[in-house]
Amino acid sequence: MQCFGRGLVETQENFGSQGDPPSHPELLDDLAYRLMDEGWSQKRLMRSIVTSATFRRSSSVSPSVRQIDPDNRLLARGPTYRLSGEAIRDAALAASGLLVERVGGPSVKPWQPAGLWSEAGVSGGDYVPDTGAAAHRRSLYTYRKRTAPPPSLVTLDAGSREVCQPRRLATNTPLQPLVFLNDQGFFECARALAERAGRESDGSVDLAIELAFLAVTSRPADPYEHRTLRELFDEQSARFDADRAAATAVAGRDDPQAAAMTIVCSTLLASDAAITVR
Template structure:
């Protein structure tokens, strides 16, 4: 995409009462009169608009960008209404800090990587997110940043996180949208076969959620359960809800079931020969830390109970270990792998798995 040369640009005119056949006076390119003028020498084109957005006479852009970056890292912006910086929005909780961050962003040449590094290496970000009675009394909503950030990941990140720890996530970049597995809705009975597209195969089945095809009339169900917007309007700041439906998604959605099966095979493959070692490997993969002895004992007990149940139900064990991921790896027992799948499903449902803290 590129801008047409000036001699080929289309003339824009006012359409009286919205009627494209009733044209009024010509409207030249420019910026809203309520704001500052274009920089000296800047042409009224896209390059001129870009320079106008980041010029020194416009501090709003750097403040908005700095606040959005802060919101991504801390879960809430210094201005909590990140979609509204005007008179109807909230005042910043730390106005001097926001001003300084905005000037640092400009001083670094709008280097977002350097700016994020500044945020994550700050003492504020590196605080513990543990809640104590004293901190809860002083700052119940953590608006004053008395403790580190703790918030649930976005819908796309939750799906990608499950695929990543299980080893299924595809690193492939770019390309057309894909259709990952989704529950059968039965909508095609009412609206025809076009409502449900075939599930993608190969690497496309496991690509990042960013590449998922999204239709407003038939959104991806697991992501909407985790508060993904419907794309009908631009959503700057998402709501975060906590409902029982979310636990049902991570327990039963085809993507998470398949991730549990892959995680089970990874625990068996990388955890050594002992049950305790495999349980420890699963916790390290999912939670990024060493488990306590109590946690290991609970997972081992869960594995043994599930293994006992599947020992007398070979068909159920095979389905649990292979559907939809695929056939059993050579030399692996169906009942044992099904039991580890149950353990993997539990690990993928821990709140620590999908919380940033």
């Protein structure tokens, strides 16, 4: 399910007679035997799945295949699905170079709007976000309170953990792009990615755009994508040239080009290419 966006059994919450049968029962048996034969190593099993020809197929679909298998239950094409809220945040941290990869330790409290716990009637004090490296750890370590879950993750369809949720339904709402563009955590990622691309490009705007795009999507930008981002950079650079206070607010220093690149990186992190597996 984590690789293809849906499981071989559609109803992960019900493997009984009232649940859906597996779409590929022989494949399910083979994967189960392989898992046992390889010492229950989930890492080896995952590697065999993501390196398979089925996973690496193109997600493009012909009209005839779409008519036969519209939901891709037969795996006629590669997977296409939106990442989970936690994976989107972790991917943004990784692309920006902010991700702290330390394993283990206590839960951490990334940024969230001030006063949220008080508004939700949570007792025991208000939410105090961590700073520095602790704020940039994987979402696996994010502190969760069931009565006031992290709002950005909930907006991206993460469960509140009030009830068991074996599978999630992805939604598309107007709130989600607002999270990408305005959440302080994502904005920090955009600023860090802009600084990283600027350092590695030796002052070349075009190269900085290429490096940022590659870091976010793991592929080079095509000519149309590059031209669109360059036009956005030029537009924002002119705007910040005329409003140096706004440039300082965005980039953290009086540098219109750095501010413009931050906007470009923010746009990249919010793009379909950044949050969708295909």
